[in-house]
Amino acid sequence: MPDDAPLISTTFRLVIAPSPLVKSVKGGVVNRASWVVRYRNSGSPFDDVRSPKVVRVGDRLGTVEQMEKHGPALVLRREERWRMDMVQRLQVLSDAFGVAGFEDEVRDVLHDMVGTMVDECQVDPLGNLICLRGEGPTVMLDAHMDEVGFMVRWIEADGFVRLAPLGGWDERILLAHRVTFRTDDGARLYGVLGAPPPHILSPEDRRKAVSLEDLVVDVGAADRAEAMRWGLRVGTPATLHYPFQTLQGDYVTGKAFDDRAGCVVALEVLSRLERERLPYRLAVNFAVCEEAGLRGARTAAWRLDPVLALALEGTIGADVPGVPEAKQPVRLGSGPALTVADRSIIVRPRMIRFLERLAEEEGLDYQYKLPTYGATDAGAIHLERGGVLAGVVSVPCRYIHSPVSTLRLSDLEATVRLVAAFLRRAAELL
Numbered sequence: 001m002p003d004d005a006p007l008i009s010t011t012f013r014l015v016i017a018p019s020p021l022v023k024s025v026k027g028g029v030v031n032r033a034s035w036v037v038r039y040r041n042s043g044s045p046f047d048d049v050r051s052p053k054v055v056r057v058g059d060r061l062g063t064v065e066q067m068e069k070h071g072p073a074l075v076l077r078r079e080e081r082w083r084m085d086m087v088q089r090l091q092v093l094s095d096a097f098g099v100a101g102f103e104d105e106v107r108d109v110l111h112d113m114v115g116t117m118v119d120e121c122q123v124d125p126l127g128n129l130i131c132l133r134g135e136g137p138t139v140m141l142d143a144h145m146d147e148v149g150f151m152v153r154w155i156e157a158d159g160f161v162r163l164a165p166l167g168g169w170d171e172r173i174l175l176a177h178r179v180t181f182r183t184d185d186g187a188r189l190y191g192v193l194g195a196p197p198p199h200i201l202s203p204e205d206r207r208k209a210v211s212l213e214d215l216v217v218d219v220g221a222a223d224r225a226e227a228m229r230w231g232l233r234v235g236t237p238a239t240l241h242y243p244f245q246t247l248q249g250d251y252v253t254g255k256a257f258d259d260r261a262g263c264v265v266a267l268e269v270l271s272r273l274e275r276e277r278l279p280y281r282l283a284v285n286f287a288v289c290e291e292a293g294l295r296g297a298r299t300a301a302w303r304l305d306p307v308l309a310l311a312l313e314g315t316i317g318a319d320v321p322g323v324p325e326a327k328q329p330v331r332l333g334s335g336p337a338l339t340v341a342d343r344s345i346i347v348r349p350r351m352i353r354f355l356e357r358l359a360e361e362e363g364l365d366y367q368y369k370l371p372t373y374g375a376t377d378a379g380a381i382h383l384e385r386g387g388v389l390a391g392v393v394s395v396p397c398r399y400i401h402s403p404v405s406t407l408r409l410s411d412l413e414a415t416v417r418l419v420a421a422f423l424r425r426a427a428e429l430l
């Protein structure tokens with residue numbers, strides 16, 4: 001196959017957003033790598049949302065007849081995938097399914113996006129995607145691939161589905177959302193977290209939050225057997241899927257900016273430093289299971305044995321009405337947030353002073369993430385081996401651990417610039 005050939009075999013459909021670089025194809029079965037795709041026409045039977053979706057090797061994309069009915073598809077060529085700009089990367093990554101423990105779609109997308117920007121990519125036994133370039137002592141960047149989500153806990157005899165949380169949810173926000181399940185074969189199934197009508201509730205009950213324990217998902221099944229025939233079973237992962245959306249100003253919203261924002265920062269930095277020589281081995285770990293207790297970062301750090309590490313996060317923006325400034329861990333529009341301490345790490349002042357100096361030299365606004373909210377992969381990394389000098393730089397995001405996380409692109413860009421400066425100068429800390 002010539003190098004510039006689309007990596008999709010003969011038959012049909014779709015892909016990435018408007019770009020002069022994409023090419024129409026006729027359709028078929030996915031034959032290589034993974035593809036981020038978008039149907040040109042909305043209302044296609046293959047996809048119920050007008051957002052990109054990932055298809056994988058072996059996926060059938062539909063029939064030629066369906067394709068003809070619903071319009072041509074576009075497919076992105078390999079060499080163009082990693083050139084997608086920052087916003088598009090964020091969109092594609094946020095929309096990908098990546099509940100803790102089920103990060104494979106996000107990993108495939110990242111693997112494609114990293115492309116030739118590194119010397120080598122490895123997937124470790126836990127599913128971390130480790131990308132390596134250069135030689136020497138190891139400097140580690142870490143961004144977690146997983147998002148908070150759920151798995152099926154139980155299917156009732158009447159077909160209603162109960163969920164167990166994967167990661168830390170605020171149970172007050174769950175009611176009346178749509179739920180997207182991903183079955184073993186990658187198909188999507190949908191349901192709603194419905195509620196009894198207010199008309200039949202007592203005034204006290206109307207004011208009460210309903211705990212996840214008491215919520216059920218209505219998937220439209222007549223009974224348990226039907227739900228199971230569709231592919232639901234104990235352990236099927238699920239998320240609250242809201243497609244990426246641009247708001248006004250430079251605000252964007254999506255379901256998984258914690259921590260796909262960090263993943264985008266890592267990608268952008270790799271891209272901007274691609275032609276620069278670094279006097280160390282750079283290891284970028286796209287980690288699994290952060291939301292389940294910083295799990296992937298721990299084994300990756302042991303394997304990589306870094307001398308220096310930086311965790312990249314999307315973190316707790318709370319600059320909203322009703323929250324006093326002293327209780328806002330970070331604010332949107334104030335630039336990257338430097339962690340001084342959270343529940344998992346007390347960052348050494350040497351690291352913080354270094355980051356401050358870099359931000360000032362770059363002319364970037366920055367802020368401190370107020371102690372000691374949250375925990376990050378740096379907490380696991382800095383305790384590996386004989387101890388690792390580690391810090392955390394975060395993109396401020398409001399409403400994390402909800403389907404509508406929201407950030408400002410100016411903060412994202414400033415974080416990229418700070419982390420790029422960090423890598424250019426990291427040798428000063430070695």
Ligand SMILES: [Zn+2]
Binds near residue numbers: 144258259313
């Ligand atoms: Zn996170």
